[in-house]
Amino acid sequence: MNSADPSREFFHFFRKSQLLNFLFKNGVLLGALSILGVTLLIAVQLVIHSHLPIEKFGFSFLWKTVWDPVGEQFGALTFLYGTLITSFLALLLAVPIGLGMAIFLSELCPWWLSNPISFMVELLAAIPSVIYGIVGIFILVPWMRNSGEAFLKSTFGFLPFFKGTPYGVGMLTAGIILAIMILPFIISVSREVLLAVPSTQREAILSLGATRWEMIWVAVLPFARSGIMGSVFLALARALGETMAVTMVIGNRPDIKLSLFEPAYTMAAVIANEFTEATSDFYIQSLIEIGLILFVVTILIHALARLLIYSVTAKFEGRS
Amino acid sequence: MTSAFAIRRKMINYFMLFLTGLSSVLVISILFFILGYIVFHGIGSFSPAFFTHLPKPVGESGGGMANAIVGSLKLMGLAGLMGIPLGFMGGLYLSEYGKKNVIGFCVRYAADLMNSIPSIVIGIFAYILIVLPMGHFSLLSGGIALGIMLIPIMVRNSEEFLKLVPDTIREAALALGLPEWKMVIFIVIPSASRGIVTGIMLGLARISGETAPLLFTAFGNQYWNRSLFEPVSSLPVMIYTYAISPYEEWHKLAWTAGMVLLLLILGMNIISRWIFQKRLG
Numbered sequence: 001m002n003s004a005d006p007s008r009e010f011f012h013f014f015r016k017s018q019l020l021n022f023l024f025k026n027g028v029l030l031g032a033l034s035i036l037g038v039t040l041l042i043a044v045q046l047v048i049h050s051h052l053p054i055e056k057f058g059f060s061f062l063w064k065t066v067w068d069p070v071g072e073q074f075g076a077l078t079f080l081y082g083t084l085i086t087s088f089l090a091l092l093l094a095v096p097i098g099l100g101m102a103i104f105l106s107e108l109c110p111w112w113l114s115n116p117i118s119f120m121v122e123l124l125a126a127i128p129s130v131i132y133g134i135v136g137i138f139i140l141v142p143w144m145r146n147s148g149e150a151f152l153k154s155t156f157g158f159l160p161f162f163k164g165t166p167y168g169v170g171m172l173t174a175g176i177i178l179a180i181m182i183l184p185f186i187i188s189v190s191r192e193v194l195l196a197v198p199s200t201q202r203e204a205i206l207s208l209g210a211t212r213w214e215m216i217w218v219a220v221l222p223f224a225r226s227g228i229m230g231s232v233f234l235a236l237a238r239a240l241g242e243t244m245a246v247t248m249v250i251g252n253r254p255d256i257k258l259s260l261f262e263p264a265y266t267m268a269a270v271i272a273n274e275f276t277e278a279t280s281d282f283y284i285q286s287l288i289e290i291g292l293i294l295f296v297v298t299i300l301i302h303a304l305a306r307l308l309i310y311s312v313t314a315k316f317e318g319r320s
Numbered sequence: 321m322t323s324a325f326a327i328r329r330k331m332i333n334y335f336m337l338f339l340t341g342l343s344s345v346l347v348i349s350i351l352f353f354i355l356g357y358i359v360f361h362g363i364g365s366f367s368p369a370f371f372t373h374l375p376k377p378v379g380e381s382g383g384g385m386a387n388a389i390v391g392s393l394k395l396m397g398l399a400g401l402m403g404i405p406l407g408f409m410g411g412l413y414l415s416e417y418g419k420k421n422v423i424g425f426c427v428r429y430a431a432d433l434m435n436s437i438p439s440i441v442i443g444i445f446a447y448i449l450i451v452l453p454m455g456h457f458s459l460l461s462g463g464i465a466l467g468i469m470l471i472p473i474m475v476r477n478s479e480e481f482l483k484l485v486p487d488t489i490r491e492a493a494l495a496l497g498l499p500e501w502k503m504v505i506f507i508v509i510p511s512a513s514r515g516i517v518t519g520i521m522l523g524l525a526r527i528s529g530e531t532a533p534l535l536f537t538a539f540g541n542q543y544w545n546r547s548l549f550e551p552v553s554s555l556p557v558m559i560y561t562y563a564i565s566p567y568e569e570w571h572k573l574a575w576t577a578g579m580v581l582l583l584l585i586l587g588m589n590i591i592s593r594w595i596f597q598k599r600l601g
């Protein structure tokens with residue numbers, strides 16, 4: 001037995017676990033890197049598989065309203081419009097309510113109540129999109145047709161947004177469903193951000209004689225502002241890409257109309273509806289390009305959201 | 321002495337605080353409203369046949385969604401096979417080696433991005449990757465789509481739970497002469513196991529309700545699925561197709577399927593929460 005025996009050397013190395021350490025660490029690293037890889041692969045594949053319409057239409061794809069699979073003329077503007085309007089409506093409805101609830105949870109709610117309520121908000125986030133969809137078609141749409149939209153029409157009918165026939169399906173209904181779906185994100189992220197504001201901030205202004213609300217308004221909200229904006233953008237990213245519930249209640253008609261009662265179409269909905277029916281390569285690639293636009297837009301908005309949230313939580317890190 | 325100004329301040333205070341409370345009540349009541357409606361409409365067709373029979377053609381009453389339930393389980397199993405190990409490795413890397421370095425930042429960011437990619441775009445990706453080359457819809461492509469959605473959820477959950485293991489335990493293990501890999505496998509992972517199980521359950525609950533990426537990958541099937549390379553039906557897609565169909569009978573089944581899916585998801589959420597709280601207690 002001499003120490004120069006190569007196999008013995010090898011086992012020595014093995015026993016010292018250097019090799020295993022090395023293998024383990026790099027194996028885990030490989031797993032982690034494959035996640036990066038998948039993300040990149042998604043982006044690359046989307047671009048490759050939408051090259052036909054990209055080459056043919058260029059940027060005009062974004063502002064053409066025609067959607068004619070037979071004549072192979074495609075433009076995404078009607079879908080962009082529907083997506084943006086419904087998402088904007090959703091934010092309009094969800095932000096005040098969500099922020100109100102976040103303030104309640106972080107500032108007023110007694111601790112024994114706060115946990116179960118937060119759990120319920122989590123449950124709201126756990127309900128799948130398709131279930132919001134069936135509640136949408138069978139409950140909300142008939143209600144909107146018979147009461148909701150009729151009421152809006154008779155009260156605010158002088159505004160162009162509330163003119164026209166109350167179909168039930170349409171942008172307003174889709175906006176309401178989306179609002180319910182994004183509420184949990186706004187609530188939980190805003191609550192987190194509000195809780196990150198140091199309590200010295202609150203104590204200082206209370207000791208000056210401020211009321212509870214003045215404390216929230218003057219000493220808490222301004223400090224959490226960018227983080228709250230972040231939660232709003234996060235919710236917006238969700239709303240833009242939301243598919244099933246919107247597809248089921250928006251009416252699926254590629255039109256640009258001012259009235260919120262009118263049926264419309266969104267980017268996600270057109271992909272969901274037409275992807276399996278698309279016969280030509282060109283048609284399918286146009287749908288993939290819509291997916292690509294959706295991908296790019298959500299990534300940009302998401303990046304902005306992260307940046308804003310990070311700016312608040314990093315500012316107060318280590319202080320409390 | 322209270323001036324008019326002070327009274328006004330107080331009134332505003334109470335009013336605004338009342339509004340925050342009101343919005344909370346509103347949100348909670350929306351939750352109960354949805355749950356209530358689903359149970360109210362779904363309970364009607366809830367019977368053993370729902371779990372044991374295949375869907376019947378339009379016009380014949382009865383029938384169930386046995387194939388969709390099994391299909392959903394198959395899809396989740398396949399997604400788990402792909403998403404759990406990959407996501408877990410990502411989380412492990414982040415908590416053990418990549419807390420502050422550049423690769424760690426990139427992986428964390430990629431996971432966050434992936435989490436925000438609309439599910440329908442993931443569906444397109446799986447379509448390009450599997451369905452296009454193979455030429456037909458399949459269980460495999462649906463499973464991969466859901467697996468990709470599971471990865472980022474697993475990364476963040478396992479990172480969070482692994483980080484909860486105190487560093488002193490890691491240091492103690494290393495001080496006793498354990499190599500790093502043994503420390504991670506035999507000390508850190510078991511300490512975080514309950515949390516990781518919680519994360520897996522939450523992740524599976526999340527993807528079990530996904531519909532959009534399945535529409536053009538797993539597609540749907542009126543019969544039993546027999547292989548990886550055949551289309552498969554799943555509960556969410558069945559809910560969608562039945563709900564938008566014009567038949568009253570199918571609408572009822574859609575409600576029941578919705579109730580079953582919701583029970584499954586809420587059950588997994590509650591159990592995972594219970595597992596995790598037992599850990600803390």
